[in-house]
Amino acid sequence: MLAKRDRHAAIRRLVSGRPVGSQGELVAALASLGFEVTQATVSRDIAELGLAKVMRGEHSVYVNPEDLGPAARPASDERLRRILADIPVAIGRSGLILVLTGQPGTANVIAQAIDESTLSDQVGTVAGDNTLIVLFPDEPALDRWLERFHAIQAPAEPAALMEARSR
Structure with missing residues (x-):
């Protein structure tokens, strides 16, 4: 054996x-x-x-x-961006807590990528199997973090498309 x-x-x-x-x-x-x-x-x-x-x-x-990609040093959003391109994440909210839900077995990977990213307004992250929670000290910190997270999560637009829109 x-x-x-x-x-x-x-x-x-x-x-x-x-x-x-x-x-x-x-x-x-x-x-x-x-x-x-x-x-x-x-x-x-x-x-x-x-x-x-x-x-x-x-x-x-x-x-x-x-x-899923090596952790970047120093802090970088690139690994988180790559992971979020592969793993769909739903976001819910309860008070000063965000609840992020992905596929089974992905929460630890996402939480680690968040912790290694430039996102810093959170107090901490706690991961289960497919769900993680992100804790915040106050409303402004949560709002700033969520705005930056959505920017990281959104696929980058090709330069040609962005240029065409500016005309």
Whole structure:
């Protein structure tokens, strides 16, 4: 029987090397490599590895968190922009708390990208599986943050389109 760490390494290679859209596909791919696993085992492995499921074209696939893009140093919004291009995020509000909801398994990736970005008006972020909350000290800080978040979330317009609009 192959060791868990070997299985985890194989899973990371598989999702980095080709589109894997379901746990069943992952079970089959692992079986072809000599791993005897159940869907329940693969489900636990996915959680332990922190894999995220994101849209690639018309299909959702598993990805390693680090494959979503390296954290920029110094603080940069580029990683957050790339992640938000792949992961649809709905935003709700309750008082001085924003509730961001993405796909299952994506909240930690989004929260980390927020923490590493230039967004700084928040007091903190707390992530679950698909939902994270962003806490604010006051209304103006929340409003500033939300405006900047939407600007990061919006796809950049091509220069030609922006130039055409200015005419």
